[in-house]
Amino acid sequence: MVTDHYTTEKEYKKFTEYVFKWAAKLVPGYEVRLSFTTEDEDARADVEIDELAKTVYVGFGRKWSNKPTNAELERTAFHEICHILLAELVTFTNKFYNEEFTDAIEHRIIITLETLTFGQNKRINNT
Numbered sequence: 001m002v003t004d005h006y007t008t009e010k011e012y013k014k015f016t017e018y019v020f021k022w023a024a025k026l027v028p029g030y031e032v033r034l035s036f037t038t039e040d041e042d043a044r045a046d047v048e049i050d051e052l053a054k055t056v057y058v059g060f061g062r063k064w065s066n067k068p069t070n071a072e073l074e075r076t077a078f079h080e081i082c083h084i085l086l087a088e089l090v091t092f093t094n095k096f097y098n099e100e101f102t103d104a105i106e107h108r109i110i111i112t113l114e115t116l117t118f119g120q121n122k123r124i125n126n127t
């Protein structure tokens with residue numbers, strides 16, 4: 001049985017640490033801002049990118065399907081930062097292909113990077 005877990009301030013702080021850790025490594029030119037909310041309330045996390053301002057807004061979901069471990073928090077932070085890393089390519093590619101297609105390819109790349117970095121994921125992660 002799946003029960004929802006309402007994320008805590010402590011989990012949000014840990015997630016924030018991981019976001020800054022991976023942003024410094026993968027997208028050092030961006031200013032990163034965090035919020036304890038997501039546009040889609042069922043998302044574990046999300047990201048919005050302002051290319052012109054070189055600013056990104058990373059949201060941490062209030063509701064997860066499970067209580068996240070630190071490993072899951074880091075993997076989710078890494079996932080969102082990878083979206084920033086690939087953002088320019090995705091914007092360009094969306095001019096020629098439909099968004100569903102580019103999103104599928106983008107996620108295939110991100111999942112590969114996740115697996116290389118953290119090992120195989122036991123859960124499906126589609127944030």
Ligand SMILES: [Zn+2]
Nearest residue numbers: 079083126127
């Ligand atoms: Zn994603």
